[in-house]
Amino acid sequence: MRRTILFALIFSLGLALAPLAGQEAPPVIHGDILIPDTSLEARQDIGIRSHTNHLVLLRPAGGLGPGGGMSPTQLRDFYNLPATGGHDVIAIIDAYDYPSALSDFNxxxxxxxLPQETSTNPTASSNTVFQVVYQGGKKPRTNAGWALEAALDIEWVHAMAPNAKIILVEAQSNSNANLYAAVxxxxxxxxxxxxxxxxxxSESSGETAYDTHFNINGPSFFAASGDTGGKTIYPSTSRYVVAVGGTSVATDANGAFTGETGWSSGGGGNSPYETKPSWQTAVSMTGSGRGVPDISSDADPQTGVAVYDTTRYQGRSGWWVVGGTSVSSPCMAGMVNLGGGTFTNTTQLLTAIYANYLNPPATPAxxxxxxxNNGFPCLVGWDYVTGVGSPQGTAGF
Known part of the structure; x- marks a missing residue:
């Protein structure tokens, strides 16, 4: 509860002290957590620009990766996933340029x-493991906070689905217009x-107009539920997006899984603008709108993952320990890819997830x-902290 209050205060502080729209705010450091400037929201940006959802742990952690970050093997073990697999292509959408993306990925x-990209040209369409695409047809300017976000995203989606090709699509800026053009x-x-x-x-009254970007046949869409407990953000609240929430994992001295709880700062709640979809009608909720999250995985920065990024940010580069629901979204996209499902749109995927939750197989998915607790309590069954829970293998997909 203390951390939920902390991040709610940080969110309020970010709105109160943020600079004019489009300008960068200073990062916030509280104890051993750094909240990057890109993860703070200016009041003037609501409905116009989007922010990242990653947090940096400034001390060594207890994982088995560099700096004590969780390793890919650990997360795969937490969620009963195989070490190999994946198919086709997973796209990661981020803003601005990440100049060292290819070398850091390798x-x-x-x-x-994990498989490495042998090409030295990050933008070559013939690349088989990793590629960069520019939304505006030209390389955007560099933004170090967004570069750390992109490093996290491309590395951990790759960790979950090693044999899929990863494409980083770089929007020209973090304006919603550019980000949705990148989508x-x-x-x-x-x-x-x-x-x-x-x-x-933050949600705004005009957000449903953006749903057309996701209400299509083709890929499935995933979005972070946010890093302020009990608060909802868009696009995770879209009826056509899988909202991915956050948990905190516990391990023993050998790094083996011992338990999982809801992360106190994971976003969740009911949308005031998106109506409840048919696949959620049988789920018990306190509100009448679309409820989030749908599903969750590790996001607590205290149990954060190891990320490699050499684009210097706040005087640092190299290995980082990073958390936030920015971890859980790409991880979940990779897990679903690993499952090899033949979903032709996100509605089909969400219908399957909720069907496997409401009518669980012999071995629960x-x-x-x-x-x-994130302001809402974790409950038996679906809740506003973790949704249906965390995956156990890929049977739920």
Missing amino acids: TFSASFG DLAVSLAGVKQVSMSWGG FRDITSG
């Missing part, structure tokens, strides 16, 4: 025994089966998380 991959571009790329968006912004 360093991360080499560190954990449209991703949809047009051959072979894209999943699209992950680790960004978002999801881990029901009943401990934790």
Whole structure:
């Protein structure tokens, strides 16, 4: 509860002290957590620009990766996933340019025994493991906070689906117009089966107009539920997007899984603008709108993941320990890709997830998380902290 209050205060502080729209705010440091400037929202940006949802742990953590970040093997073990697999293409949507994307992606991959991209040209369409595409047809300017977001996204979607090709689509800026143009571009790329968006912004009355970008046949869409407990953000509240929430994992001295609770700062609640979809009608909720999240995985920065990024930010570069629902969104996109499902749109995927929750198979597809609080309590069954819970293998997809 203390951390939920902390991040609610930080959100309020960000709105109160943020600069004019489009300008960068200073990062916020509280204890051992750094909240990047790109993860703060200016009041003037609501409905116009989006922010990242990643947080940096400034001390060594307890995972088995560099700096004590969780390793790919650990997360795969937490969620009963195989070490290999994946198919077709996963698109990651981020803003601005990440100049060291290819080399950092390969360093991360080499560190954990994952496939590497052999091409030295990040934008070559013939690349088989990793590629960069520019939304505006030209390289955007660099933004170090967004570069760290992109590093997290491309590395951890790759960690979950090692044999899928990863395409980073770089929007010219974090304006919603550019970000959704990048989404449209991703949809047009051959072979894209999943699209992950680790960004978002406070809900606003005009948001449903953006739903047309996701209410299409083609890939499935995933979005971070946000890093302010009990608060909702768009596009995760779209009826046509899988809203991915956050958990906190516990491990023993050997790094093995011992438990999972709801993350106190994970976003959740009912949308005031999006109506409840048919696949949620049988789920018990306190509100009448679309409820989020749908599903969750590790996001607590205290149990954050190892990320490699050499684009210097706040005087640092190299290995980082990063958390936030910016972790869980690409991880979930990779998990669904790993499952090899033949969904032709997000509605089909969400219908399957809720069907497997409401009528569980003999071996449950999801881990029901009943401990934790983000302003809402974790409950037996669906809740506003973790949704249906966390995946156990890929049977739920």
